[in-house]
Structure formats: C-alpha cells, structure tokens
Amino acid sequence: IPINNITQQINDTRDSNSRPKTCSRNTVNLTGLFDSIFQHYDKQLLPSDRGVDVTLEIHVQDLSSIYEPTADFELDLMYSEIWFDPRLIFNNYSICLTNLTLKSHTRNRLWTPDTCIINSKKAEIHKSPSENTFVIIYDNGMIWTNYRMRVKAPCVMDLKMFPFDKQRCSLIFESYSYNSEEVKLSWHRDPVTYMNPVNLPDFNMIGHRTTNVRVKYPNGDWDQLKITFYFKRRIGFYIFQAYFPTMLTVISSWIGFLLDARSVSARITLGVSSLLALTFQFGSLLKHLPRVSYIKCLDVWMMM
Numbered sequence: 001i002p003i004n005n006i007t008q009q010i011n012d013t014r015d016s017n018s019r020p021k022t023c024s025r026n027t028v029n030l031t032g033l034f035d036s037i038f039q040h041y042d043k044q045l046l047p048s049d050r051g052v053d054v055t056l057e058i059h060v061q062d063l064s065s066i067y068e069p070t071a072d073f074e075l076d077l078m079y080s081e082i083w084f085d086p087r088l089i090f091n092n093y094s095i096c097l098t099n100l101t102l103k104s105h106t107r108n109r110l111w112t113p114d115t116c117i118i119n120s121k122k123a124e125i126h127k128s129p130s131e132n133t134f135v136i137i138y139d140n141g142m143i144w145t146n147y148r149m150r151v152k153a154p155c156v157m158d159l160k161m162f163p164f165d166k167q168r169c170s171l172i173f174e175s176y177s178y179n180s181e182e183v184k185l186s187w188h189r190d191p192v193t194y195m196n197p198v199n200l201p202d203f204n205m206i207g208h209r210t211t212n213v214r215v216k217y218p219n220g221d222w223d224q225l226k227i228t229f230y231f232k233r234r235i236g237f238y239i240f241q242a243y244f245p246t247m248l249t250v251i252s253s254w255i256g257f258l259l260d261a262r263s264v265s266a267r268i269t270l271g272v273s274s275l276l277a278l279t280f281q282f283g284s285l286l287k288h289l290p291r292v293s294y295i296k297c298l299d300v301w302m303m304m
Contacts, residue, residue, distance in 0.1 A: 033100065037088050037137075043111045047085035051181055054083045054113045056173055056225055057188035061148075063198045063205070066169065066231065068289050071157045072121055073169045073229075080146045081115060082188075091139040102135040110135065110143065114177040115185070118224070119170065122152040159289060162296040163238040167203070170228045179220040186212060187225055203231040242285055242298065249277045278302065 046052060059078040066073045090100070102110075117123050125147055126132040132148035155169035175183040191210045198205040211226045253274035256267040282302045 030097075030100070033090060033093055033097070036093070037090055038109055041087055041109070043109060045111065046178075046182060047083070047087060047111060051184055052083050052113065052178075053184050053186065054081055054115065054175075055186055055188050056081055056115070057191050057193075058171075058227070059193045059195065060198070061195045063200065063229070066155060066167065066200060066203055068157060068159075071155050071290060072152050073155055074150065074152045076126075076148070076150050078146055078148050080144065080188075081113065082142065082144050083113065084141050085111065085143055086141045088137050088143065089139065089141040090137075093139075098139050100137045102137065104131040104133040104135075107133065107135050107145070112145070113175050113183045113185075115173055116176045117151055117153065117171055118174040118176075119172045120151050120153045123149055125149050157290060157292075159292055159296050160294060162289070162298055163233055163235050163242070164297060165233050166206070167231045167233070168228050169231070170226055173225040174215075174222055180214055180223045181220070183223065185223040185225050192227060200231070201234075202237070203233055206230045206232050238285075238298075242281065243301070245281055246278060246302065249274050249281070
C-alpha cells in the first residue's frame with residue numbers, strides 16, 4: 001500500500017518496544033478474537049457520544065482525462081479513512097497480534113462514517129478480480145479503510161481565454177449520514193499524493209488545493225473536505241491546428257489582389273474557398289467545446 005503517511009501515523013500511536021521480538025500469528029485464535037470483539041458490537045451506534053474524528057487522505061494513481069463538452073474529469077485514486085473506535089480495542093487479547101485485517105464483505109459489520117464524493121457524476125470501486133478494498137483494525141482501536149476507485153467529477157469551465165485558459169476540477173467529500181456534531185472530517189497532514197506525475201495531452205497540472213468547510217443544510221451542518229486540481233491548457237496543438245492554418249488561409253487569399261482585374265471568376269473562387277476553409281477550421285475546433293454563449297479568445301482571432 002503506497003500510503004506511507006497513514007502507516008506512519010499508526011506507528012506513532014504505539015510503543016514499538018511493547019511487543020516481543022519472537023511472535024507467531026499462528027498461535028493466535030483469530031476466529032475467537034473476531035467473535036469476541038464483535039459479540040456485543042452494534043454498528044448502528046457511534047463509537048463515541050462526543051462525535052468521531054475521521055481523517056481522510058487520497059493517493060492519485062492516474063488522472064486520465066479532462067473532457068470539455070461535458071465539463072468533467074476522470075481519475076483513479078486510493079481513498080483512505082482513519083478513525084478510532086474504542087469498542088474494538090483488543091490489545092489485551094494477545095501480545096503477538098497488533099492488527100486484524102478484514103475482507104471487504106466483513107466491512108458491513110463495522111460502523112463507518114459513510115463518507116462519499118458528494119459531487120461525483122460517477123464513482124465505482126475497482127473489481128480486478130475482486131473488490132479493491134480493505135479494512136484494518138489495530139489493537140488500540142484505530143480503524144483504517146481503503147478503497148481503490150474510479151471517479152468522474154465536474155470541472156468549472158471558464159473558456160473566455162481559450163486556448164490560453166486555466167481550468168479547475170474538484171472532488172468534495174462529505175459524510176452522507178452524519179452531521180458535523182457526529183462526524184468531524186479533516187484532511188491528513190499530507191492529504192494528497194501522486195503515484196506518477198500527471199501527464200495529460202491537453203493540459204499541464206499546475207497544482208492542487210485542499211480546504212475544509214462547514215456547509216449548512218436545512219437539517220444541520222455538515223463537514224466537507226474539498227480538493228481542487230488546477231490545470232493550464234497546452235497551446236501547441238492550437239498553434240498548429242488553428243493559428244497557423246488560418247494565417248496561411250488569409251495570406252493565400254491575398255493572391256486575389258495579384259490577379260488580373262478582369263479575372264472575376266478566379267478571384268471569387270479564391271475568396272469563397274478561403275472563407276469556406278476558415279469556417280471549416282473554426283467548426284472543427286468548436287465541436288470539442290461546450291456551447292457557451294460568451295466570446296472566447298479564439299472567436300476574436302477568427303473574426304479578425
């Protein structure tokens with residue numbers, strides 16, 4: 001698991017000298033432990049009457065595309081949550097066992113903060129070949145859950161400066177079931193990491209920003225964690241596919257001034273051909289953009 005920050009936080013909460021150096025997990029009755037800690041466990045109840053602090057972290061595996069016509073982006077990420085549930089402490093059960101790893105289907109026996117990506121258009125957990133999730137319960141009651149997901153979420157498209165524009169796309173995390181008095185969300189100290197540098201054909205990623213806000217709903221306040229990715233468009237494609245071709249088309253139309261004044265048909269043909277070429281070039285670029293009603297930089301260039 002590439003999320004080193006959370007593992008370091010977990011290690012910081014325990015005394016590394018408290019365990020003997022020679023232990024075997026085979027000597028531990030895992031079934032008995034599992035039955036013991038869940039014997040009187042009620043997943044409908046909060047772990048604490050004073051609310052639960054939940055820490056979030058994401059690890060971006062791949063940010064694959066930004067699609068302008070629908071104003072959204074897609075990315076693969078590992079999404080981690082960590083919180084304490086004192087009902088699951090088992091440090092007195094065995095000195096040889098420091099954590100208990102659960103399969104994905106047993107996650108349903110735990111209380112969870114029900115966090116979701118509230119602004120996602122589509123989100124799904126990878127299943128290759130089985131569901132890519134895990135739950136680890138540590139002996140001090142700390143719970144770490146991780147999901148490997150593919151998410152499609154919206155971008156705020158402002159195309160006034162197109163193709164010299166900058167765009168931003170966001171993910172918003174929120175507990176779907178619990179308000180801020182019950183579940184308090186916060187980012188980890190290093191909330192966002194990347195497996196590889198983001199490399200998109202149309203955009204350069206110029207950074208990200210994480211924020212923590214409290215949103216008022218009719219039935220209470222909810223904590224929201226937001227991460228915004230910032231992108232700057234690469235203009236190389238548009239220089240060679242828009243600006244250079246239109247410049248050459250306009251320059252070629254000037255040949256009409258060199259033709260004999262009596263060559264009316266040739267001059268008309270050249271002028272109409274140049275106009276049609278500009279119209280085709282403009283249309284081929286606009287078909288990949290949303291139908292906005294304001295003027296863009298490219299519109300000004302074409303009209304000139």
